[in-house]
Amino acid sequence: MTRLSHERYCAEIVTQTESLVARIAGADLTTTVPSCPEWNVGQLLRHLGGVQRWAETIVRTRATEPVPEGGRELDDYTEEDPAVVGPWLAESAERLAETLRAAGPGTPVWTPVPGYGTTEFFVRRFTHEAAIHRADAFLALGVDYELDREVAIDGIDEWLELGSLPxxxxxxxxxxxxxxxxxxxxxxxxxxxxxxxxxxxxxxxxxxxxxxxxxxxxxxxxxxxxxxxxxxxxxxxxxxxxxxxxxxxxxxxxxxxxxxxxx
The missing domain is CATH 3.30.1050.10 (SCP2 sterol-binding domain)
Known part of the structure; x- marks a missing residue:
């Protein structure tokens, strides 16, 4: 069982996010997301960018203790403009990927799940965070969703690994x-x-x-x-x-x- 490389994960964070950004032009971002019904599509995008920036802060500062999580307070983002939120989200992914590349694999940082404690947690987790939230948005907007098979296989591995923790x-x-x-x-x-x-x-x-x-x-x-x-x-x-x-x-x-x- 082989994980993706650190560089591949970094690239996928950007690829998955850019694919999402590319499909929101002209879309109604007030559309409710059925798989995350507490949010509309615009709020989903703000959530994804917010947690990407949260992870970037943790890795860049080499945090050793919890950092307040962004991307959760979304009441102010009910009427998002694709021309505004799209570039902001793309920048969020680019910043996270660049910071993870600079840190490299195995660098010690605080992680929200005990027992991990390195950048390898964040680079993998945020690949699949972007891939799954892209699916959320595409399903809400009626857009066909495709995912590279290697990424999908690794996504199932990661879900089962984290979902099986005692x-x-x-x-x-x-x-x-x-x-x-x-x-x-x-x-x-x-x-x-x-x-x-x-x-x-x-x-x-x-x-x-x-x-x-x-x-x-x-x-x-x-x-x-x-x-x-x-x-x-x-x-x-x-x-x-x-x-x-x-x-x-x-x-x-x-x-x-x-x-x-x-x-």
């Missing part, structure tokens, strides 16, 4: 209800080459949630395009709308999707 049981105690005998899920990407090994097993049979890349029988199996799998796991698009094949215990799949809570 700390979630403290923050979201209802996730403990997922655990039980015989509870396994298998996700299989059908549009990737064999060498990608784009298959995942989520194992709920122990005392914690675990996952692995593997081709194994499971209580429920889902087969479909890798980008569709990513969006379904992130709860951006229902399984019923992704052209998937589902075999086995569909109630377990629905229960897992209901209880998982990351991103």
């Amino acid at each position: 700390l979630h049981f403290d923050v979201h105690p209802w996730m403990r209800e997922l655990l039980g005998p015989g509870r396994t899920l298998h996700f299989h990407a059908t549009d990737t080459p064999p060498e990608s090994n784009a298959e995942w097993v989520v194992d709920l049979t122990g005392e914690v949630i675990t996952w692995r890349r593997a081709h194994e029988k499971a209580a429920v199996a889902v087969r479909g395009p890798v980008t569709g799998l990513l969006l379904a796991i992130y709860k951006r698009r229902p399984i019923t709308e992704g052209g998937f094949e589902v075999f086995g215990d569909t109630e377990l799949l629905d229960f897992w999707l209901d209880r998982v809570d990351f991103g």
Whole structure:
């Protein structure tokens, strides 16, 4: 299992953001975002740029303790102009990528998730932050969404890694209800080459949630395009709308999707 390179992540932060900016010209940014219903598209853009600037500050200053997070107070951004917010968002991504390049991989910084503590957390997390929020905006605006397969595969890896952390049981105690005998899920990407090994097993049979890349029988199996799998796991698009094949215990799949809570 191979992650993307530091430089590739830096490039993707810009690529994903620029792709989003390119599609908002002339768009109605007051359109509600179904996957983030508390925001409209303009607020979503301000959120993405705000958290990018927050991460840039952490990396640039080599922060060793929490920094107040930007991009959350969005009441003042209900009537955004694409000509204003677009360049601002593009600059946010460029600044973050440049700062991450200058810092390089493995540089110690504070991270919001215990146990990480280097720039590798931010460069990967903000690649997928941009990719998923681009999907949010495109789905809201009725724009077709595509994502490079390598980025989508890594996005599923990262989601399963962070979403399986035991700390979630403290923050979201209802996730403990997922655990039980015989509870396994298998996700299989059908549009990737064999060498990608784009298959995942989520194992709920122990005392914690675990996952692995593997081709194994499971209580429920889902087969479909890798980008569709990513969006379904992130709860951006229902399984019923992704052209998937589902075999086995569909109630377990629905229960897992209901209880998982990351991103």
